Amino acid sequence: MILSGCLTTYLVIALFLLVIGLYGMIQSNSLIGMLISSELILNGAGLNFMAFNRFLSPDPAIGQIFTLFIMGIAAAEAAIVVSFVLAVYRRFKSIEPAKVDELHG
Amino acid sequence: MIFYKYISEFLFIAFIMLVFLGSLLAVRAKVLMHGVLGLAVSILGVSGLYFYLGSMFLTLMQVLIYVGAVCIVIAFGVMVGKTPTEVEGLKLKAGIFGMFVSAVVFILLIFSIKKTSWKIPIKMSGDFSIEHLGYTMLTKYCLAFELISVLLLAAVVGAIIIARGGREEINS
Numbered sequence: 001m002i003l004s005g006c007l008t009t010y011l012v013i014a015l016f017l018l019v020i021g022l023y024g025m026i027q028s029n030s031l032i033g034m035l036i037s038s039e040l041i042l043n044g045a046g047l048n049f050m051a052f053n054r055f056l057s058p059d060p061a062i063g064q065i066f067t068l069f070i071m072g073i074a075a076a077e078a079a080i081v082v083s084f085v086l087a088v089y090r091r092f093k094s095i096e097p098a099k100v101d102e103l104h105g
Numbered sequence: 106m107i108f109y110k111y112i113s114e115f116l117f118i119a120f121i122m123l124v125f126l127g128s129l130l131a132v133r134a135k136v137l138m139h140g141v142l143g144l145a146v147s148i149l150g151v152s153g154l155y156f157y158l159g160s161m162f163l164t165l166m167q168v169l170i171y172v173g174a175v176c177i178v179i180a181f182g183v184m185v186g187k188t189p190t191e192v193e194g195l196k197l198k199a200g201i202f203g204m205f206v207s208a209v210v211f212i213l214l215i216f217s218i219k220k221t222s223w224k225i226p227i228k229m230s231g232d233f234s235i236e237h238l239g240y241t242m243l244t245k246y247c248l249a250f251e252l253i254s255v256l257l258l259a260a261v262v263g264a265i266i267i268a269r270g271g272r273e274e275i276n277s
Contacts, residue, residue, distance in 0.1 A: 074175060
C-alpha cells in the first residue's frame with residue numbers, strides 16, 4: 001500500500017487540520033491562540049487545493065497559484081490581526097476575547 | 106529499488122506525524138510561545154507534504170512565508186501582552202463544546218470523502234515546472250497576482266496605521 005500516492009490520505013490530513021483549527025478557535029482564551037488556529041485552518045485549505053491539483057486537475061499550475069493566493073491572504077491576515085491585538089492591548093490591557101466587552105449590556 | 110520506496114514512505118509518515126503533533130501542540134500549549142513553535146512545526150510538515158505533491162516551489166514558499174514571516178509576526182504579537190489567566194470552569198466548558206463541534210465536522214466530512222468518487226482527468230496539459238507556473242501566473246491568472254500585491258500593500262499600510270504608537274495607553 002502506497003500512502004503518498006493516494007488522494008484520500010491528503011484529504012484526511014487537511015480535514016484533521018481544519019478540525020483541530022476549529023477546536024483551537026473555540027477553546028482558546030486569547031486572541032493570539034485564535035490567530036494560530038486560523039493559520040492551521042488556512043493551511044488545511046492550501047493542502048486540499050494542492051492535493052486536488054496533483055490528482056484531479058488537468059493543469060497543475062492552477063492549484064499552485066491558488067495555494068500561493070491563500071498564503072498571501074494568510075500573511076496579510078497575520079499582520080492585520082497582530083496590529084489589532086496591539087490596539088486591543090493598548091485599550092483593554094488584556095488579550096482575552098472575553099475582556100473585550102465594551103458593548104456588553 | 107523497492108528499498109527507496111520504503112524510505113520515501115517512512116519520510117512521508119514522519120511528515121504526517123510532524124503535522125499532527127505540531128498542530129496538537131499549537132492548540133493545546135499552555136504558554137503561547139509554545140503554540141507558535143507548534144504552528145511552525147506543523148507548517149514544516151505541511152511543506153514536506155507539498156514536496157510529495159510535486160511542487161518544489163510551494164515547498165520553499167511555505168517555509169519562507171509561513172515559518173519566516175507569519176510565525177515571526179505572531180511571535181511579536183505574543184510578546185505584546187501577558188498570557189491570559191486561566192478561568193477553569195469556562196475553559197472546560199469551551200473545550201468540551203469545541204471537541205463536540207470538531208468531532209461532528211470530522212465525522213460528516215469523512216463520510217463525504219468516503220462516498221465521493223473522484224474523476225481523474227482525461228488528458229493533462231502543462232507540468233509542475235516553475236517555468237509553466239510563472240507563465241500561467243503572469244498571463245492567464247494575472248489578476249490574482251495583482252490582487253495579492255494590492256492586498257498585501259493595503260494590509261501592511263493598515264497594520265502600520267492601527268498599531269501606531271506602540272503599546273502605551275492612549276490619552277483620551
